[in-house]
Amino acid sequence: MIKVPRGTQDILPEQSYKWQTVETIIRDTCNVYQYKEIRTPIFEHTELFTRGVGDTTDIVQKEMYTFEDRGNRSLTLRPEGTASTVRAYVEHKLFGQPDQPVKLYYMGPMFRYERQQAGRYRQFVQFGIEAIGSADPAVDAEVIALAMDVYKKAGLKDLKLVLNSLGDAASRNAHKEALVAHFAPRINEFCGDCQQRLEKNPLRILDCKRDRDHELMATAPKLTDYLNEESAAYFDRVKAYLDALEIPYELDPNLVRGLDYYNHTAFEIMSTASGFGAITTLAGGGRYNGLVEELGGPSSPGIGFAMSIERLLLALEAEKVELEDTSASDAYIIALGDAPKMEAMRLVKQLRDAGVSAEMDYADRKLKAQMKSADRKKAAYVFILGEDELASQTVQIKHMATGEQQLVAIPEAVTYLQKHKEESR
Structure with a gap:
């Protein structure tokens, strides 16, 4: 692997x-x-x-x-x-x-x-x-x-x-001279990096993680004194x-x-x-x-x-700050049967065209399994399409937060969801 x-x-x-x-x-x-x-x-x-x-x-x-x-x-x-x-x-x-x-x-x-x-x-x-x-x-x-x-x-x-x-530059040059004079007599006590920095860029010695606790660090000339x-x-x-x-x-x-x-x-x-x-x-x-x-x-x-x-x-x-997951689905379409699934595909497309985040089942699972999937995706609404709904050209729409369920004509389903989303804001 x-x-x-x-x-x-x-x-x-x-x-x-x-x-x-x-x-x-x-x-x-x-x-x-x-x-x-x-x-x-x-x-x-x-x-x-x-x-x-x-x-x-x-x-x-x-x-x-x-x-x-x-x-x-x-x-x-x-x-x-x-x-x-x-x-x-x-x-x-x-x-x-x-x-x-x-x-x-x-x-x-x-x-x-x-x-x-x-x-x-x-x-x-x-x-x-x-x-x-x-x-x-x-x-x-x-x-x-x-x-x-x-x-x-x-x-x-x-x-x-x-x-x-x-x-x-003038302030740093004055400080550089002071740092060299401070560290040079004991530079052999410092790591190889610091020894190389002494002449090229002694200011970087103060940023060394390995020698941070060396006693000369605490008494090193402060740049603010040379401004x-x-x-x-x-x-x-x-x-x-x-x-x-x-x-x-x-x-x-x-x-x-x-x-x-x-x-x-x-x-x-x-x-x-x-x-x-x-x-x-x-x-x-x-x-x-x-x-x-x-x-x-x-x-x-x-x-x-x-x-x-x-x-x-x-x-x-x-700090235990929880960021909001804005990827939750607005609608999850449950289709029960081949013919309802064809209608569900059309409905999902209409919802997405309207800017609504929508998902549906692609494993032909039972109602209970699809409801669990909708819950995992934190869908705000679930649309249920079965043979009876298809025959009457309606869809069951369930608001997951309240449990309220309503039968809505399929042509009006998108408008219905948009209206309820707006009212809930």
């Missing part, structure tokens, strides 16, 4: 309605905020990610699915969505549009070769937004507000927003806008995020639900001024975030 590859999953019908529900919430929220969908290829040229994500990141060094095509070109299954979105922004000259920032969202599968654990897969579904073309700190607050709105509309309550500033006047003022404006939106947050000077392109605002949204697990991060993002230029475009500051749909569903489960 061939099984699903390690790190992937099948989403069966009894679970897929949950995905559809949260995807609808996401799309509706993006529409309210006027973010438009962009769809990029699932694979890109490898160079896009080595330049865009950064060659010192774990994603590029350890987690990418990279292969050569028949033309000996190096291609990579996308591990995240920002680089692809920025590439499209540059390639299609969206920077030339009169209204900036250009506000985009994406939703689809990403691929990373990492150890599978709760809510983390090698193929996972990510939703993200990118606002490109504005350096206004108000945009930072809007991006964070959109993420929080998605979670709240889905039903989550146990949330925590954590905030930090990575500053501009220059301009960076500090920018961060103050972001916090002021969040205060105006009544979005609570906590400051964490050690929050650095795992990708090289971040600067200024960085944030994560975490679940505080009991029993959610050791990895509490649901979403993360930040500002990436300079990434558009790195990928060949003009100066176009941007900010965005990404969230895992799998982890959103896990958080809903931890």
Whole structure:
């Protein structure tokens, strides 16, 4: 028997309605905020990610699915969505549009070769937004507000927003020198990854999961202490806008995020639900001024975030939030006999043409078995067609919630159901 590859999953019908529900919430929220969908290829040229994500990141060094095509070109299954979105922004000259920032969202599968654990897969579904073309700190607050709105509309309550500033290039360079001086005398006590990061990107040492409990981590220089006047003022404006939106947050000077392109605002949204697990991060993002230029475009500051749909569903489960299954059938047609079945086929087609969700039996089962099937499908109404009903051109319609049953002329059955559905709303 061939099984699903390690790190992937099948989403069966009894679970897929949950995905559809949260995807609808996401799309509706993006529409309210006027973010438009962009769809990029699932694979890109490898160079896009080595330049865009950064060659010192774990994603590029350890987690990418990279292969050569028949033309000996190096291609990579996308591990995240920002680089692809920025590439499209540059390639299609969206920077030339009169209204900036250009506000985009994406939703689809990403691929990373990492150890599978709760809510983390090698193929996972990510939703993200990118606002490109504005350096206004108000945009930072809007991006964070959109993420929080998605979670709240889905039903989550146990949330925590954590905030930090990575500053501009000058601030980060000053902080980098301080980090090197701090870690260098004892860097041999750290893992091989951290030793490599010391010169290339020492900020990433603070994000190391293996050495997180080392005593030097607690005393490491804080980036916020090295923010220059301009960076500090920018961060103050972001916090002021969040205060105006009544979005609570906590400051964490050690929050650095795992990708090289971040600067200024960085944030994560975490679940505080009991029993959610050791990895509490649901979403993360930040500002990436300079990434558009790195990928060949003009100066176009941007900010965005990404969230895992799998982890959103896990958080809903931890908070015991039940999502409504909207896939229930409006009507289930029971046919008892060959001739009634022919009429049932016509009736099902008429109901579906009228926009009514309808189903019927295809196993020629007895009445009791068909009633059980209708119940499993959570049908609101059951239509019963037997030889007697067919002879009188009528159908028995039973309202499953109340048990009320009525004999209705077959030509009037669709109108009858539509009317009762409208009255029950």
